[in-house]
Amino acid sequence: MNEETLTSVVEVLLDQIEALKNENQDLKANAIKDDGISNNIIMLTDSYKTSHWKQYPPNTEIVYSYFESRGGKFPEVAFFGLQYYIKKYLTGVVVTMEKIDAAEEMIAKHMASDTIFNRAGWEHIVKEHGGKLPIVIKSVPEGTVVPNKNVLMTVENTDPKCFWLVNYLETLLVQVWYPMTVCTQSRVQKQIIQKYMKETGCEEFLGGLPFKLVDFGFRGVSSVESAATGGAAHMVNFMSSDTMAGFMMARKYYGEEMAGSSIPAAEHSTITSWGRENEKDAFENMLTSFPTGLVAVVSDSYDIFKACSDLWGKELKSLIENRDGTLIVRPDSGDPPVIVCQVLEALGGAFGTTETSTGHKLLPACVRVIQGDGISVESLPEILDAMKEKGWAAENIAFGSGGALLQKLNRDTQKCAFKCCEITAGGKKIDVYKDPITDPGKKSKKGRLTLEKDGDSYKTVTDGAGDAAKDVLIEVFRDGALMNDQTFKQIQARSAV
Numbered sequence: 001m002n003e004e005t006l007t008s009v010v011e012v013l014l015d016q017i018e019a020l021k022n023e024n025q026d027l028k029a030n031a032i033k034d035d036g037i038s039n040n041i042i043m044l045t046d047s048y049k050t051s052h053w054k055q056y057p058p059n060t061e062i063v064y065s066y067f068e069s070r071g072g073k074f075p076e077v078a079f080f081g082l083q084y085y086i087k088k089y090l091t092g093v094v095v096t097m098e099k100i101d102a103a104e105e106m107i108a109k110h111m112a113s114d115t116i117f118n119r120a121g122w123e124h125i126v127k128e129h130g131g132k133l134p135i136v137i138k139s140v141p142e143g144t145v146v147p148n149k150n151v152l153m154t155v156e157n158t159d160p161k162c163f164w165l166v167n168y169l170e171t172l173l174v175q176v177w178y179p180m181t182v183c184t185q186s187r188v189q190k191q192i193i194q195k196y197m198k199e200t201g202c203e204e205f206l207g208g209l210p211f212k213l214v215d216f217g218f219r220g221v222s223s224v225e226s227a228a229t230g231g232a233a234h235m236v237n238f239m240s241s242d243t244m245a246g247f248m249m250a251r252k253y254y255g256e257e258m259a260g261s262s263i264p265a266a267e268h269s270t271i272t273s274w275g276r277e278n279e280k281d282a283f284e285n286m287l288t289s290f291p292t293g294l295v296a297v298v299s300d301s302y303d304i305f306k307a308c309s310d311l312w313g314k315e316l317k318s319l320i321e322n323r324d325g326t327l328i329v330r331p332d333s334g335d336p337p338v339i340v341c342q343v344l345e346a347l348g349g350a351f352g353t354t355e356t357s358t359g360h361k362l363l364p365a366c367v368r369v370i371q372g373d374g375i376s377v378e379s380l381p382e383i384l385d386a387m388k389e390k391g392w393a394a395e396n397i398a399f400g401s402g403g404a405l406l407q408k409l410n411r412d413t414q415k416c417a418f419k420c421c422e423i424t425a426g427g428k429k430i431d432v433y434k435d436p437i438t439d440p441g442k443k444s445k446k447g448r449l450t451l452e453k454d455g456d457s458y459k460t461v462t463d464g465a466g467d468a469a470k471d472v473l474i475e476v477f478r479d480g481a482l483m484n485d486q487t488f489k490q491i492q493a494r495s496a497v
Contacts, residue, residue: 042103053118053164061160062424067153072414081179093131132480134159138473143494177416183233196384196394201356215241217406230406235259256488265296296328313350337386360393372400419444
């Protein structure tokens with residue numbers, strides 16, 4: 001081989017080496033790429049947990065942990081959202097050598113140590129399990145309503161060499177607190193509305209109950225993922241939502257083609273852009289642009305009382321009454337219990353009313369009200385109680401809730417916690433629990449757990465004393481695979497009030 005040929009070969013080899021280096025860098029970059037939600041399972045934990053593989057007792061083989069609501073604002077919870085986290089983050093091959101390399105580099109810098117990262121443990125998952133997580137998760141079927149202080153989920157490893165993985169995943173799995181708490185709070189609000197509908201003679205309208213609380217919360221949450229999981233959680237109970245991320249989540253992760261619906265609705269910009277002197281024209285445009293069905297129009301831009309009594313109640317009355325649909329008048333300011341009743345009185349004076357079986361006033365079907373300002377689980381009964389006391393039926397109104405529905409809550413709303421309750425070390429099962437003298441409410445459960453039906457409710461049996469045949473916890477994940485694909489309709493049925 002002459003010198004010219006040798007030089008050419010060397011150049012080709014150097015180019016190939018450079019290409020491989022670039023490819024490796026691309027794989028590494030992709031392993032830590034943030035596409036809105038990190039795609040590296042190794043990084044989806046609390047920093048300090050990267051050191052826990054060194055902290056368990058010698059010869060630990062199995063770690064068995066559980067998740068519960070230890071108490072909180074509501075006496076029971078509607079469990080929802082775990083399937084999303086399983087499908088999005090845990091199923092299939094989630095650990096690769098590239099992700100290990102990327103995580104090792106980042107964690108070494110973050111923890112200022114080259115010895116904390118458990119590289120051997122993660123490589124074991126790649127080599128022995130093909131990158132699939134060797135754990136099993138059991139949970140209560142989603143949508144099930146369970147009293148507080150009961151086990152809702154258990155997690156344990158299926159490979160003795162991966163005992164450290166169970167609580168490593170706590171950080172991600174505990175995030176189910178959010179959709180679960182939204183679902184719980186939304187369900188309570190449904191119960192409140194149902195109660196007042198019955199008390200004001202609106203039984204014949206209960207078929208419309210799922211449309212009585214609209215999710216206005218997209219703009220009020222901390223992230224698109226929050227909007228998706230929280231929005232879907234609300235739609236377990238109600239079918240009205242303006243949070244499109246929610247029904248997209250329900251479609252992709254729960255197989256529901258369309259979980260919710262919305263209607264044409266005005267905002268202040270579309271009304272006030274016509275000018276104060278042309279508010280009537282703005283209102284009329286809403287009625288003629290959407291000549292059938294439901295249409296909601298914000299009406300407090302200037303004078304809500306004039307809007308109800310004169311514009312809607314006189315100048316546009318004939319158009320409203322002859323339109324094939326319902327006008328929904330939206331006040332958006334003032335003290336809600338007061339303003340709602342005042343708006344109803346103004347509309348009732350203009351359009352007339354009939355009476356329900358309990359003698360409460362009901363507007364004609366062509367006009368209704370929606371209150372979308374200041375709605376929360378606390379204000380909702382105050383408004384409905386004020387309406388009831390002033391003789392108005394609950395059917396006259398629907399509600400919209402934003403930040404209070406999807407954001408005004410946290411993990412402590414239901415005191416959610418994930419705790420280890422048993423380990424196996426050297427072949428011996430050992431009960432694990434905490435019992436802080438400073439807070440008895442934080443005492444955790446110990447031993448193997450079952451959740452068993454007790455009449456119309458549930459009870460958790462601890463210390464391995466339960467009957468496995470009566471356990472209602474179902475296996476939902478094992479060794480990288482979803483084991484029970486629950487549909488949105490099944491969940492809605494379990495959560496029904």
